[in-house]
Amino acid sequence: MAYLTQPDYVKYICSCGQLKPITSLYFCRHCLKIRCGFCICHEVDSHYCANCLENMPSSEARLKKNRCSSCFDCPSCFHTLSTRATLAQPRQAAQDAAAGGDTKVENKQPKKMYYLSCFNCRWTSRDVGIPDQPVASGGWPERTNPFTTRMNQLLDYYKAIAQQEKQEKLERERKKFAIRGKYITLTDKTGLTGAMARNIAGLPSSDGGSSSAIANFVASQASEDVDELPEDIYTKEVNLKQITSMAQRLASPEWQPATVSRLHPLAKLLSVKRSQRCRACDHNLTKPEYNPGSIKFKIELLAYYHVPEVKVISFETIKPGEKSALLIKLTNPTGHEMQVRLLQPEDLPQPEEREEPKSIEKSLEKSLNLEKEPLPETVPDKPSGVRVPASSRVCPPSMTLSLPQRDDAAEYDDDAHHDTDDVILWRKSNKIALRLEVVTESTVASGVPANALLALEYSYRNTVPPPPTAGGTLAGTTPAPRDHTLYTTVLLDLGVVSG
Ligand SMILES: [Zn+2]
Ligand SMILES: [Zn+2]
Numbered sequence: 001m002a003y004l005t006q007p008d009y010v011k012y013i014c015s016c017g018q019l020k021p022i023t024s025l026y027f028c029r030h031c032l033k034i035r036c037g038f039c040i041c042h043e044v045d046s047h048y049c050a051n052c053l054e055n056m057p058s059s060e061a062r063l064k065k066n067r068c069s070s071c072f073d074c075p076s077c078f079h080t081l082s083t084r085a086t087l088a089q090p091r092q093a094a095q096d097a098a099a100g101g102d103t104k105v106e107n108k109q110p111k112k113m114y115y116l117s118c119f120n121c122r123w124t125s126r127d128v129g130i131p132d133q134p135v136a137s138g139g140w141p142e143r144t145n146p147f148t149t150r151m152n153q154l155l156d157y158y159k160a161i162a163q164q165e166k167q168e169k170l171e172r173e174r175k176k177f178a179i180r181g182k183y184i185t186l187t188d189k190t191g192l193t194g195a196m197a198r199n200i201a202g203l204p205s206s207d208g209g210s211s212s213a214i215a216n217f218v219a220s221q222a223s224e225d226v227d228e229l230p231e232d233i234y235t236k237e238v239n240l241k242q243i244t245s246m247a248q249r250l251a252s253p254e255w256q257p258a259t260v261s262r263l264h265p266l267a268k269l270l271s272v273k274r275s276q277r278c279r280a281c282d283h284n285l286t287k288p289e290y291n292p293g294s295i296k297f298k299i300e301l302l303a304y305y306h307v308p309e310v311k312v313i314s315f316e317t318i319k320p321g322e323k324s325a326l327l328i329k330l331t332n333p334t335g336h337e338m339q340v341r342l343l344q345p346e347d348l349p350q351p352e353e354r355e356e357p358k359s360i361e362k363s364l365e366k367s368l369n370l371e372k373e374p375l376p377e378t379v380p381d382k383p384s385g386v387r388v389p390a391s392s393r394v395c396p397p398s399m400t401l402s403l404p405q406r407d408d409a410a411e412y413d414d415d416a417h418h419d420t421d422d423v424i425l426w427r428k429s430n431k432i433a434l435r436l437e438v439v440t441e442s443t444v445a446s447g448v449p450a451n452a453l454l455a456l457e458y459s460y461r462n463t464v465p466p467p468p469t470a471g472g473t474l475a476g477t478t479p480a481p482r483d484h485t486l487y488t489t490v491l492l493d494l495g496v497v498s499g
């Protein structure tokens with residue numbers, strides 16, 4: 001949900017310190033904190049094919065190497081291939097009829113045959129000599145991996161190593177608790193299997209599985225001898241229409257076709273539905289519906305629905321030592337009236353405690369998120385106190401703004417209520433436009449990025465019932481207050497300082 005018309009001029013400081021636009025943030029209603037993709041857990045809920053929407057459990061997906069068995073991508077342009085039908089004249093029957101009249105009349109009927117075709121680049125399975133198939137789905141010839149044996153050897157070897165390491169770990173843990181004897185007590189008391197006991201005792205294992213896989217494994221050897229290049233490598237004219245691009249080769253790593261005549265349909269990769277969890281409290285932040293055809297969520301705690309949205313309408317060029325005007329718009333996305341106060345970032349109350357002290361590295365292991373925005377050098381790991389480098393300061397008005405609840409019907413209203421106020425430019429339903437002043441120090445060099453921090457204090461009504469206090473550790477016996485005062489800080493991108 002990114003704005004197509006506006007890049008991310010406004011970035012929120014997540015509770016972990018990352019700067020993100022509101023559209024990529026979540027809001028935990030249990031911790032009452034903003035969370036980003038970096039400070040939440042990602043879990044795979046289900047695997048499905050985005051083309052045929054077939055759903056499958058993860059064990060089956062693993063077995064199928066995370067690929068759909070009935071959908072294919074174009075090996076040339078990676079667009080999804082379509083199945084096309086064609087009427088084939090049965091050649092044999094036609095010949096028979098010409099030879100002198102046969103009784104097999106039904107054979108003369110043209111037969112429907114199918115091939116794969118790309119609507120984007122016009123590649124077809126016929127281009128590479130794949131015979132047409134009598135059935136529309138499935139049955140496409142699979143190309144066998146020339147390195148299957150070696151791959152299986154490697155897989156067995158790694159599995160054996162993993163198993164051995166697991167056993168060694170178990171053994172180490174058991175040794176800690178073993179009081180007397182060696183393995184007799186272990187087998188008796190801890191349910192250690194016979195194979196493990198044999199392993200500990202240094203006896204050959206009866207199954208012959210893991211240890212023999214390790215013993216028989218032949219490691220690959222690096223060699224300096226490589227095949228000579230063909231004689232005509234520098235003289236032969238290159239026909240770019242016949243050789244594949246790097247992307248086309250790497251799309252099928254097993255074969256890496258060098259010529260286009262060796263391209264083969266690519267089985268479509270499966271997609272996943274994932275749910276996301278707050279790392280601090282383990283509650284779900286998003287949970288999609290299981291049905292792959294549905295784009296709805298059972299739980300969808302996006303910051304966009306809970307945190308006041310700040311948008312830059314316009315601003316005057318930022319000049320060193322000068323004041324410039326800044327017009328922003330605030331929106332209350334919630335179903336409750338919201339009181340908003342603009343503050344300087346240093347005026348924010350200090351957070352009671354730091355919940356995850358410097359947990360970024362540690363939490364990386366937990367997170368499957370691969371995309372990580374590099375942190376600006378002095379970004380705080382908590383939203384207040386420490387400062388993000390900002391070239392300018394916003395002068396916040398000392399007033400509390402009241403934003404009515406969201407009203408979807410009011411979206412169609414054109415009339416904005418124009419205020420004569422110095423600060424409030426106009427009001428419209430749950431939105432308010434403000435005229436603010438930005439002050440820039442004369443020491444700021446021209447040419448550097450212009451930006452300013454703005455802190456928000458806002459009221460938030462939590463509609464989630466307080467958690468059950470059976471454990472007695474959470475909220476105690478008093479019901480948690482449903483109205484909260486929350487804080488957030490945004491970094492406004494105001495172009496470049498010009499002197
Ligand atoms: Zn975060
Ligand atoms: Zn499919």
Ligand SMILES: [Zn+2]
Nearest residue numbers: 074077118121
């Ligand atoms: Zn194509």
Ligand SMILES: [Zn+2]
Nearest residue numbers: 028031278281
């Ligand atoms: Zn939470």
